[in-house]
């Protein structure tokens with residue numbers, strides 16, 4: 001039921017208003033001044049407040065309410081002669097006002113309009129939430145669309161998810177998209193980076209500890225598992241987790257309970273685990289650094305985020321997304337992007353993935369001049385592809401090598417494709433295909 005809060009120091013006025021509002025189908029609470037109202041304010045959709053009250057008056061109450069992110073609709077009550085103040089209140093964001101003594105019709109008309117506005121606002125908030133989900137992951141490519149479908153499918157099912165991918169590909173974003181599309185979206189979302197602290201501290205941080213359990217444990221700590229109870233825990237860089245913590249984590253996953261350090265009794269928790277890593281966990285298992293049983297528990301569903309070079313179709317959209325963000329942040333206004341820039345960005349191999357693209361856009365905007373970004377500051381599209389990072393897989397490195405040979409052959413032949421194809425021992429059609437594949441299609445004949 002829609003809740004309203006009536007704020008007036010006069011109990012008689014509160015009584016009368018309550019009657020009207022309850023007849024209109026509202027659930028009504030009362031407060032006797034501004035301070036009392038702030039203390040009682042919960043999920044009320046509507047606040048009706050008097051202007052003059054002891055301790056905190058209606059104007060101050062309005063100011064404080066409007067400073068909240070999910071502020072309810074506020075309607076002011078004015079006494080004869082205080083219309084001026086009522087108008088000031090509307091400038092501060094009050095929805096409307098009505099006069100004392102009440103005209104029942106006027107009062108109900110104002111309340112009805114106020115509630116319509118509150119409902120509209122709630123709808124907008126929900127819509128914004130859905131839009132947010134779409135905005136969590138910006139993408140345009142086929143591989144990311146496939147991944148997004150999997151994210152939508154797995155999110156509402158309460159299973160453990162393992163997200164892998166090179167550094168900077170957006171694994172945390174994927175984790176966030178899962179949380180937002182899950183029924184746990186309004187519950188705690190706790191993130192923990194396993195690489196950030198020492199094994200001993202990690203154990204206490206995750207599972208909690210009793211007071212005096214070890215030197216420095218001055219008070220009992222609940223631990224992140226209990227903080228995330230009912231919600232989701234992201235274990236980032238899980239490949240860096242030490243053996244003892246792995247064993248404890250496995251027990252939580254199997255038994256649904258944590259054993260705080262220095263406490264005998266386990267505590268039941270209801271936490272969905274999402275784990276992320278840029279490491280190859282199977283490889284770590286074979287090196288004896290990661291428990292195989294834990295790996296299988298974690299990867300009930302395995303989502304792999306492709307590196308940006310394997311989804312160049314995402315580059316223009318991500319570029320626009322970051323450009324908007326940094327134009328706004330640096331107050332530059334819309335910047336012109338000179339011809340050829342996008343092609344170079346798409347052709348570049350982005351060894352640091354989306355994070356590198358984001359940083360590149362940030363510096364392009366920060367260093368823009370005359371309303372334009374400076375193409376001489378772009379990352380060099382030619383160089384990195386000739387030597388892919390050594391962390392890249394065999395396929396990428398072979399491709400990088402191939403691309404380098406083609407560029408060199410074309411250069412030696414002065415750009416003559418037939419001659420270059422002959423030297424490389426491939427047909428002209430194959431060369432043409434490869435030029436397109438490596439974004440060299442525009443090279444001169």
Ligand SMILES: Nc1ncnc2c1ncn2[C@@H]1O[C@H](COP(=O)(O)OP(=O)(O)OP(=O)(O)O)[C@@H](O)[C@H]1O
Nearest residue numbers: 136137138166167168169170171172173278354355
């Ligand atoms: N699809 C995307 N849409 C919008 N922003 C993205 C997207 N993917 C990544 N980003 C941004 O790129 C940066 C790196 O992403 P994120 O931290 O999720 O990567 P990661 O794979 O978790 O990296 P690491 O392994 O280094 O922790 C962040 O600033 C993130 O907001």
